[in-house]
Amino acid sequence: MTELLEPSPQDIDRAVALLRDGQLVAFPTETVYGLGGDATSDIAVARIFDAKGRPRFNPLIVHLPSLAAAEDYAIFSPEARALAAAFWPGPLTLVVPLKEPSRLSPLVTAGLDSVAIRVPAHPVAQALLSACSIPLAAPSANPSGRVSPTRASHVLDGLGGRIAAVIDGGPCSVGVESSIVTLHPSPTLLRPGGLPVEALEAALGHPLAVAGTSPKITAPGQLASHYAPSASVRLNASTARSGEVLVGFGPINGDLTLSATGDLVEAAAALFHTLREADLQAGANGSIAFAPVPDTGLGRAINDRLRRAAAPREV
Template identity: 50%
Template sequence: MAEILAQKDALEPACRLLAAGEPVAIPTETVYGLAADATDGEAVARIFEAKGRPRFNPLIAHVADMEMARRIAVFSPLAERLAESFWPGPLTLVLPHRENYGIHPLVTAGLDTIALRCPQGFGREVIARLGRPLAAPSANISGRVTGTTAQAVNASLGDRIRLVVDGGPAKVGLESTIIKVLGDELTLLRPGGLAVEEIERLTGEAVKRGATGVQAPGMLASHYAPHTGIRLDAAEVRPGEALLAFGPDRALGAENAAKMLNLSPAGDLREAAANLFAHLSALDAAGCQTIAVEPVPRHGLGEAINDRLTRAAAPRE
């Protein structure tokens, strides 16, 4: 298994491995990322190999600040406003990349745009120390449940990488919201840890939904999936099922669930988002045939929670 180091002791070891082209699992405020030097094709290829990720699925390039970001992508005034308001934080912007943008083409999967994010905490610190952007998809086997703790990451990828940096449980618990900015037009490519309503309030612009194709990470129909099947919007619990609950009111027959975990007994969507992947993993380990999921509201962070649950429940590819 990989070595696990507390983030207070991990900056120099992580930078040494990253500079040598090795991927390192690092904490961010959203989820744990499997990071590698985004300018080094062999390093990026090791991400795809470790995750078993299809190479047509683009990656996010993580930057330390706006200076680094502007060297890579073209920022419209609207994109500048979004970055100034929500970076560092759980927002990824998909923008046209510059002609000589310095990122390896494996990161963009051949697209003429690039996904950029400035993370909080250790992720930003290691990028600044390294002096290069990091490609960093979620630190898990491709298509499976995202890791929100160092222990979950080590269980998934520990035999494929050398170092996991432990920053404790991820604060947000969902991947970043991805917004494509084309002039004054905003399109949601993936709901995530920043509610779309916050973006609309800031900009006064409606964010379009319904994007198609793989323009950014997290757009595959089947994704974030446990091994156990998932049944959504469950009004009752069937014999032998596990139950992923939400709020104070229970589905019919909940007392007979083989195992039950509640995303948020108080019905708090922020708490539910932070618990989603850890609870899915724990119920997956219970060995039931199906996980029944109680309805979760679709407003605010509920949009992202339902997106993850829908993709987790989709037919497996």
């Protein structure tokens, strides 16, 4: 059962305990309700994709209580600082370079070198984020492809029984998702949202570029070859060939495994880390073989990433 919590100090504490345990808690922001999970935990982030039935990994927005907190995870240029000063807390997401070494799960960024960050203005979101002291990955709290939720009842309609709790903070005041602006290589509007473009441009002092149908920046899956290790990758392997590092799944044992029990949530959480470890073991001239993964649920996302890792490299 999904717990329905009130925005009281006691229930905020309950939500914090669930989040620190790797569970998912939906909470209100001024835009829509977000499905929160610990952004530093592979398992928690994998559970977000699983709960939403999201068919592929996309970068998730990381929610933090302040710019000062955000600077622990990302690098802010003068232009990024100008926008943050003007609109945070508020319905603006900034895509900025990831600070390395990163404590964020690589599932949050989809393996990219940038991260999407927002500081929400809703008092319940602020109370939760301040009490948590951890960054929360939080896409909209609805099944993938469905209408975004602006009330707690909407969340329960779509995700009831699939998440630990929802905090009822009443209707969302903005009701549309945040505007998303990337700051690299130049200020570009990736998604119109809760802030007018004119206001963003006034804060910057110059026009924003607008991403076309094929933006270069943060959306994963735009290149046929992506998430590629140094070593070559072979898929659907039951045994290793000479010189290969075999990554197993379920009954197929290997040098490494995505999940010995065949758990797709566990496999999704382990994917990027395992790919990197296999690459280290294989060496620059080696190769990696992956056991078959069922192409259902999160398996579709895993196979999508593995196909891109195995694709001919773009030069």
